Amino acid sequence: xxxxxxxxxxxxxxxAGGGSAGCVAARRLIDAGYSVILLEAGGxxxxxxVYVPAGSAKLxxxxxxxxxxxxxxxxxxxxxxxNWPSGKVLGGSGSINGMIYLRGNPxxxxxxxxQGATGWSFADVLPFFLRSERxxxxxxxxxxxxxxxxxxxxxxxxxxxxxxxxxxxxxGIPRNDDFNGPVQEGVGYYQATQWGGLRCSAAxxxxxxxxxxxxxxxxxxxxxxRVRVRNNVAEAVEFNHYGVAKLARARREVLIAAGTIGSPKxxxxxxxxxxxxxxxxxxxxxxxxxGVGRNLQEHPGIILSYDVTMRTMNVEAHSRWRFAxxxxxxxxxxxxxxxxxxxxxGVFFRTxxxxxxxxxxxxxxxxxxxxxxxxxxxxxxxxxxxxxxxSRPESRGSIxxxxxxxxxAPVIDHSLVGADADVRTLIDGARVMRNIFxxxxxxxxxxKEYLPGEAVSTDEQWEAYVRAGAFAMYHPVGTCRMGxxxxxxxxxxxxxxxxxxxxLRVIDAAVMPCLPSCNTNGVTMMIAERASAFVVGTK
Numbered sequence: 001x002x003x004x005x006x007x008x009x010x011x012x013x014x015x016a017g018g019g020s021a022g023c024v025a026a027r028r029l030i031d032a033g034y035s036v037i038l039l040e041a042g043g044x045x046x047x048x049x050v051y052v053p054a055g056s057a058k059l060x061x062x063x064x065x066x067x068x069x070x071x072x073x074x075x076x077x078x079x080x081x082x083n084w085p086s087g088k089v090l091g092g093s094g095s096i097n098g099m100i101y102l103r104g105n106p107x108x109x110x111x112x113x114x115q116g117a118t119g120w121s122f123a124d125v126l127p128f129f130l131r132s133e134r135x136x137x138x139x140x141x142x143x144x145x146x147x148x149x150x151x152x153x154x155x156x157x158x159x160x161x162x163x164x165x166x167x168x169x170x171x172g173i174p175r176n177d178d179f180n181g182p183v184q185e186g187v188g189y190y191q192a193t194q195w196g197g198l199r200c201s202a203a204x205x206x207x208x209x210x211x212x213x214x215x216x217x218x219x220x221x222x223x224x225x226r227v228r229v230r231n232n233v234a235e236a237v238e239f240n241h242y243g244v245a246k247l248a249r250a251r252r253e254v255l256i257a258a259g260t261i262g263s264p265k266x267x268x269x270x271x272x273x274x275x276x277x278x279x280x281x282x283x284x285x286x287x288x289x290x291g292v293g294r295n296l297q298e299h300p301g302i303i304l305s306y307d308v309t310m311r312t313m314n315v316e317a318h319s320r321w322r323f324a325x326x327x328x329x330x331x332x333x334x335x336x337x338x339x340x341x342x343x344x345x346g347v348f349f350r351t352x353x354x355x356x357x358x359x360x361x362x363x364x365x366x367x368x369x370x371x372x373x374x375x376x377x378x379x380x381x382x383x384x385x386x387x388x389x390x391s392r393p394e395s396r397g398s399i400x401x402x403x404x405x406x407x408x409a410p411v412i413d414h415s416l417v418g419a420d421a422d423v424r425t426l427i428d429g430a431r432v433m434r435n436i437f438x439x440x441x442x443x444x445x446x447x448k449e450y451l452p453g454e455a456v457s458t459d460e461q462w463e464a465y466v467r468a469g470a471f472a473m474y475h476p477v478g479t480c481r482m483g484x485x486x487x488x489x490x491x492x493x494x495x496x497x498x499x500x501x502x503x504l505r506v507i508d509a510a511v512m513p514c515l516p517s518c519n520t521n522g523v524t525m526m527i528a529e530r531a532s533a534f535v536v537g538t539k
Contacts, residue, residue, distance in 0.1 A: 005238075005245040009217060011035040013535070014237045014250040016224040016266060017257035018042070019092020020521055021508035021528035023202035024132070025255055026216060027148065028532035035215040037248045039222040039239050042088035045095045051198045052330070054338045057369075057378065059096035060085045060474075066096060069261055069409055076395070076415035077467050084412060085474055086261055090220060091203030093259065094521050097474065098342030099192040099199060100363070101151045103129055103523060104516030105184040107357060111392075115513040116483030118494045128529040129180075129522070134195070134205075142181045148205045149525060150195025155339040158313060158366035160384055160445070161189070164345055167441035171432075173349050184517070185348045185358045192341040193521065197334025202525060222246075225406040227254055227270040227504065229286050234504035240406075253503045253535060257528065260476040263510040264293040264399045265410045267480065267491075272498065281404045287500050291489040293410075295481045296397035297515045299361075299473035300416045301389035302426050302466055304433055305368055307381055307447040313337050314367035314378040340365075348391070348517070351428035360429035361517065363387040363473075368450070383450060388429040389473045391517035394419035399479050417470050426470065427462040475520045480510035495534045496527075507531035 013029050015022045018040025026038045042065070049055035050065070059065045067086040073079040087093040106122035113121050130144040135151045137143065168187040169175050176186025193200050210216065221242055228236040228247070234254040236247050256263045267273055268283070273292035275285040316322040316337065330338030347362035368383025397414025417423050430452075437446055448454075452465045483490030485499060492498055496505040509524045516523050 005247050007244070008247045008249060009037055010249040010251065011037040011217060012250070012252045013037070013255060014248045015039065015255045015257055016227070016237050017092070017259065017262060017508070018090050018203070018218070018220070019087055019257060019259055019508070020094035020202040020524050021531070022255075022257035023091060023206045024525050024528035025257060025507055025532050025535075026218075027206035027210065028529065029535065030210065030213055030215050032532075032536045033215075034252070034536070035217075037217045038219070039224055039237065039248065040090050040218070040220050041223045042090060042092075043220055045090040045201065045203045050089065050091075050095050050201070051204070052338055053099060053192070053194060053197075053199050054340050056096060056098060056342060063088070065089045067409075069412055071412040071414060074414065074416055076418040077470055082472060084261070084472060084476065086259055090207075091201035093474070094193070094201040094525075095199070095203060097521055098363075098519070099194060100341060100343060100346070100519045101180070101191045101193050101522045102518035103180050103526070104518045108516040108518075112513045115481075116487050116490060116494075117513050118484070120482075120494065125526055125530065128526045128533070131529050132522075132525050135191070142178070148209070149193060149202070149522075150200035150205055151191050152194045153191060154189055154341070154344060155194075155197050155335045156337055156344070158344070160308065160310060160312070160366040161344050161364070163442060163445060164364055164384075167436045167439050168347055168349075170439060170441050171436050173347060176348075179346060179348070179518075187345065187347045187349070190341065190343060190346045194339065194341070197330070197339045223406065224258065224266055225269065227256070227266060227272075229270060229272070229501060229504075232287070232500060233502045250503065253505065255531070255535070256504070256506045257508045259508055260296070260479050260510045261399055261410060261412065263506050263508055264479040265401065267292050267498070267506075268401050269404070269406055272501065277400060281401050283401075283404050287498070289491055289499060291481060291491045293399040293479050294489065295478040295513075296399055296412075296414055296476060297393060297395070297478045298397070298414060298416060299389045299391075299475045299515060300393055300395065300422055300426065300470045301387040301473045302430060302470050303385060303387055303451050304430055304437075304449070305379075305383050305385040305451045306437055307383050307450050308445050309447060310382065310445065312367050312382045312384055313340065313365075314369065315380070315382050343387075349429075349432065351425055351432055358517070359391050359425055361389050361391050362433065363389070381450075386433060387473065388426055388433060390422045390425045392515065393422045395422055416472060417466055423463055423466050426466050427459065430462065475515065477509045477512040477515055477520055480506045481513045482511045483513060496531050505531060505535070
């Protein structure tokens with residue numbers, strides 16, 4: 001029998017997770033006149049490292065802002081163990097990410113529909129992207145300037161960006177001035193989730209403007225333990241707030257928005273998931289859903305970097321007087337390197353002739369960095385870098401409970417490059433980029449290939465480099481995937497309702513049937529916008 005803790009809160013809706021999806025849903029439900037309890041396990045987002053875009057390098061891997069989930073040894077990468085970032089702060093991963101704003105393309109959502117997500121075609125989801133977006137370039141068929149999420153052009157430039165774009169165009173990759181317009185393929189500048197030169201997370205864009213709204217109970221450092229279910233109805237959320245057990249009752253619904261890693265964990269702790277696994281942990285199964293925690297997907301990437309003949313942004317960061325000058329530029333004008341997202345130029349391209357669509361993405365930056373198992377480090381040489389990643393990976397993994405104790409991190413099992421096709425795409429994409437850096441447009445500017453180095457040339461050498469150095473692009477999705485009700489592996493239906501449980505939805509990246517061919521934060525906020533419309537009946 002459940003006994004209520006000493007303190008019980010109550011609202012129309014309880015949202016478990018104050019990340020990108022949770023902040024979006026909280027604002028939209030409050031706008032609709034409902035009361036909301038928003039539970040965020042992390043702390044406040046009002047820190048310079050969060051709002052200053054270039055501060056993102058100090059967030060990932062920092063236990064103050066990042067849960068730093070540790071994976072199991074990856075057999076596809078020589079047993080490597082990684083830390084997977086997840087935002088431990090209001091705004092979630094949208095408060096620590098690289099701020100790239102992308103939506104993907106119609107084919108991505110066609111794949112969702114084919115996998116049972118009826119009603120999630122691009123035509124269906126575009127209005128919710130528009131509802132979210134406030135684009136500084138103004139309104140058009142594909143853009144809105146009325147939303148709450150600031151989307152802006154880069155406020156920093158570097159001459160190597162233009163050189164790289166010109167080299168890609170000379171190699172036959174079309175120029176694209178809007179990856180979120182009618183066509184995604186091509187090369188051009190990214191837009192970022194920023195406004196006025198500052199990061200615009202869902203916390204800043206959606207929650208900050210309503211301040212201490214009387215219908216919002218926002219609790220930070222509120223660690224969700226489980227959803228209380230009785231007679232197949234989600235009634236409340238049990239959570240720990242500064243060491244005190246509390247209960248949040250939902251008069252209407254509970255919405256889970258704890259992310260691809262956190263949402264399946266909460267479901268399983270609540271008795272919703274694969275029966276055998278729950279019973280192995282001593283958890284009573286109230287809803288046998290074998291798909292909970294399965295279908296984990298992530299974009300695998302590898303680094304190429306080049307020492308060049310011009311000063312790059314990372315060298316400026318290591319110079320005290322230049323750093324001071326750039327800091328002043330940011331303070332006075334909100335421009336310059338302080339506004340830099342993690343990448344400046346994007347490329348969506350075909351790694352081999354004859355492919356029906358692009359199969360790889362590039363994140364290019366006019367700076368050099370090194371990716372370790374748990375952090376990103378700036379290099380000290382004049383260096384530019386790019387990450388090649390697979391747009392639609394075939395590798396799959398899972399999230400499982402480590403124990404029945406909510407405080408224990410889950411088990412993340414994922415063979416990041418376990419599919420041979422993904423390894424092939426990374427190798428072919430890297431070779432395309434190597435050819436571009438040896439082309440007439442760039443070769444006089446390049447001193448040497450730092451990574452992987454020109455000694456890597458054969459298929460076997462490239463595969464060894466991939467298996468030693470491939471890393472996650474920090475875009476995990478899919479562990480509570482939506483699909484048809486009669487699909488035994490789906491967790492939520494196309495209106496994001498957990499199967500067989502009333503008054504319970506999952507509303508974040510975990511519901512994606514498969515990865516979109518792009519960064520995922522903008523897509524996650526679209527899902528939360530649509531979830532809010534389902535909840536209030538304005539779908």
